[in-house]
Amino acid sequence: MRLSDLRTPCLVLDRAVLMRNIAAMDRAVARHAVALRPHMKTAKSVEIARLAMRGGGVTVSTLAEAALFAEHGIVDQILAAGITPRKLAEVAALNRRGAAVKVITDDLDMARTIAADGGVSALIEIDCGEGRGGIGPEDARLPLLAAALGPALAGVLTHAGHSYAATSPATIAAVAEAERAAAVAAAERLRAAGHTVGIVSIGSTPTALHAETLAGVTEMRPGVYMFGDLFQAQRFSCGLGDIAVTVLASVIGRRPAEHRLLIDAGALALSKDRSTEAAPHDYGFGRVLGLDGTASLGAATVARAYQEHGIVACDPALPFPDLAIGALVRIAPNHACLTAAAHDRYHVVDTGDAVEAIWPRVNYW
């Protein structure tokens, strides 16, 4: 099967690029004495987890991911979104069947519920400056949470999501240091109070790649590095040629006089993520590549995205005669996590256009 045999729109994964990205992260993490616990929220695939894992566990974002990975023998997991009583019961059920899914919390009542359950260990979520979840390392609740968890305390965890707003390698390195320092400070404070803190977990793709020191950290949890995207390429995480996932689309309309194409990849196939809007280069809803994945269409971008239609704004010099109705293009995504989530499977190629495998994704919750 070749790409031209596929029903469009659909998701294409270039395994050669994926493996290169995985190797690049391996090298970045190998600079430090830390483990890599890849975050599978982006790929949501057992096959890709096995390629990215390095002898340790994984990070997951949903119970659906947790259940799938556990079923496939990937038992060491952290579910890295604040747990609720109802979800705790589901994690406990997975753990009774052999999984070792750890959860995170920053809530005292929830910590007591976790301790009472007895079958699930938890990391305390620390806020290192992003202001999303977690408590600061100096927060008065930190020792109370550890005491409430008791033997269920597995460690501390933070995520410097604000590394995405950093606009130079030096500022990313500064955010990475804040991420490290917050997690280590929380761990040291708890150890000083007599607690055992086994896991000190931090990480995002930018901070994993640009951290200068990770002293005191035990593991990193990057995820989007596996695929890269147009936003990460502008955050020093990858190059434009290192984007492993693209959406295959067909030309369904042509307006040569307006330098425009209509394609069958719109908001549902690409997502409405506009993260490159504030980046140095705004790619609209995605960068339009040729069927071979190269920039043969010049500066073409998806300028507008309707539910199932994308309007491609083209270079006036584009060879419209080569772009008949049904011609195929590939769209590099602004944000790989959201674009990949619009599709239920990967069509895996290896540089060329032969579809060598189909790997399912576990979407939804």
Added chain:
Amino acid sequence: MRLSDLRTPCLVLDRAVLMRNIAAMDRAVARHAVALRPHMKTAKSVEIARLAMRGGGVTVSTLAEAALFAEHGIVDQILAAGITPRKLAEVAALNRRGAAVKVITDDLDMARTIAADGGVSALIEIDCGEGRGGIGPEDARLPLLAAALGPALAGVLTHAGHSYAATSPATIAAVAEAERAAAVAAAERLRAAGHTVGIVSIGSTPTALHAETLAGVTEMRPGVYMFGDLFQAQRFSCGLGDIAVTVLASVIGRRPAEHRLLIDAGALALSKDRSTEAAPHDYGFGRVLGLDGTASLGAATVARAYQEHGIVACDPALPFPDLAIGALVRIAPNHACLTAAAHDRYHVVDTGDAVEAIWPRVNYW
């Protein structure tokens, strides 16, 4: 089963509101001598199609929808996105198995391919001012397209997507008149040239509700009216109390001092659609309602959406003690088509919190 038994995030459909919205569209269309061909791109559900259909056919946006509806005996369909040679072959296969799926085109080569196939009829796509797909009714290609289609010509079709930009019932009515006039002009021009034009198809939810006359039109194709959303409520299509779909979410973090909650519905559960950004009232990524679907949380909105986290900005007066970790809220969507597409099923309630049915959606392509 009650809403509190569901794993969050998930999609809730209030059947009472759905039926009210369907009845409102029935009344609007009954003002005119036209058929209703509901567009199923929003609901993507056989059960909902059967509630919305009025003796005629449906409109679909994907081959996946076409195949599902055909399989369930809903054979009269228009696939309302520009057809390609490869997709034509799939439609022809459906039609050989008993379906009557019609396609649309504005391309001369494609028209010849459709005519050569012989098993699929087509409507010529007309541009009534939106500038997305189609040709103008005065375009020199119109008679050429009809001649190329020959006996495969089923009619003309247009869509006034720019009705979404109209900010008063009067301007929506003006767009509706432009939509009607473009389709009827194209049909009359073709009839004058000796062609039979059976179907004159127009419609969006705003124009279907606000058109003053539909003389010469044979059918309307609205879709989002079944659910309504926060954007449509600001386009005179429905009230805030007429939104039939909501996302059920759990509180996973609390910051009372910052008047903020963290919920487990983020960009994947809500979509990143920001269509209310330019509307009179900007609801962020959605309006946060109580578990009962009422505005018991005041002016709360999802102010930020991460992949699986939503930050809820709350009224300072909110009773935080009632919003413990695990408490349930419901989010009314900016854009129902995109939010519903993030979920694989509807949990159907009827005003209350008892889940009376689960209806699957046909996502992907």
